[in-house]
Amino acid sequence: MPTLLLFSLLLPLLGLVLIAGLSHERGGMARWITLFVTGLSTLLLVAAAVGPRSAAGLAAEGHLDWVPALGIQLHWGLDPFGWWLSLLLAGLTFWTVVTAWRDPSSTPHRHAWLLAAQAIGGVCLASQDLVLFAVAWLTLPWILAHAVGSEGRAHAATKLLAGLGAGQALFLVAAVVLYLLNGNSSDLVSMAQNHPAGVAPLWMQTLALLALAAGFIFPMALVPFHTWHADAHEHSPVPFSAWMAGALPVIAGYSLFRLGVLIMPGPARDLAPWLLGIAALTVGYGALGAIAYGRTRRGASFGAIALTGGSMLALGSFTLSGFQALLWALPALMAVNPGLQLLAARGRDPDRVDAAGRSLRGPLLGLAVGLLAAGLFPVVASPIVAPYVASVRSLTGW
Secondary structure: OHHHHHHHHHHHHHHHHHHHOOOOOOHHHHHHHHHHHHHHHHHHHHHHOOOOEOOOOOEEEEEEEEEHHHOEEEEEEEOHHHHHHHHHHHHHHHHHHHHOOOOOOOOHHHHHHHHHHHHHHHHHHHEOEHHHHHHHHHHHHHHHHHHHHOOOOHHHHHHHHHHHHHHHHHHHHHHHHHHHHOOOOOEHHHHHHHOHHHHOOHHHHHHHHHHHHHHHHHHHOOOOOOOOHHHHHHOOOHHHHHHHHHHHHHHHHHHHHHHHHOOOHHHHHHHHHHHHHHHHHHHHHHHHHHHHHOOOHHHHHHHHHHHHHHHHHHHHOOOHHHHHHHHHHHHHHHHHHHHHHHHHHHOOOOOOEOOOOOEOHHHHHHHHHHHHHHHHHHHHOHHHHHHHHHHHHHHHOO
């Protein structure tokens, strides 16, 4: 089973290699390769979750030595929440390709970048090693910025890098501190179980959590760290904008919970009211921006900001019921945020067909399926979700 998960993470990179050899005119072949790769990745993820779970509650957990002298290893596995988000991430790539099927500007290059982003995003969700996670998380914005910039959208790429760079630098500092406090070990499972930051003074724990959170709050575009968001999305190609709108805040929100709340629950409890206030401010500001700009891509961007802030209200409550709401809110974001971008790019009439022949029914159908999948997760997967929620409760003291 660990091998299946590893294959599902590496498969998009294989698709990327195949697409890279195609000429510019072979956009149709690139689309089929991308669909095949994302579909097969989804099947492998489903198969990987069928087997027994480890003592830490992870599906398809595996280890490979990387830098054993420094306590760094390739350690991967998925908790139930991360597994569901990984499935939706593959589905998001599939959806963005299908809805842009007749786009004349679609090229093999674009699909290669989408597969690269899916692969790195999948590693972020499945990594159980801090160094492996940090490498993937620091790489993802560069991939997206290069993908956007390669299509002549330099302004959007610059906004993206400028908006995320400062937060990622702070995240890197916090990651080094956690590594040292954990006895020069980067294993995230042991960090969640042992709370290594607890040996440090409270002020140091608080600063470490603030720096760590900065690496995730910037990608989520919470106020006042949202200034990059509208420009980057408005000027990006629609498929990249849709993918970023769905994937970035969800991966960031899940990582903030996994690396922040689970590893440093004490400081997280103290800072929860601040997150709650920032989230509430984000909801209000995003809603006002969405109303002001209407049914445009910029308006959709502000709508996504408001919805992301709403999901962080659940985490900021720092309660078990809030976490259970987060189990629904983050998957819903991965459906709604891309849907807003796709619909804004194509108009508001579901029967309308634009100049490229692309009907609006594709975005609407994908949005409906995504919301249904998000809503069904806590119910259908209750046999594995219930033990997971119980383990989270024991780790956080909720």
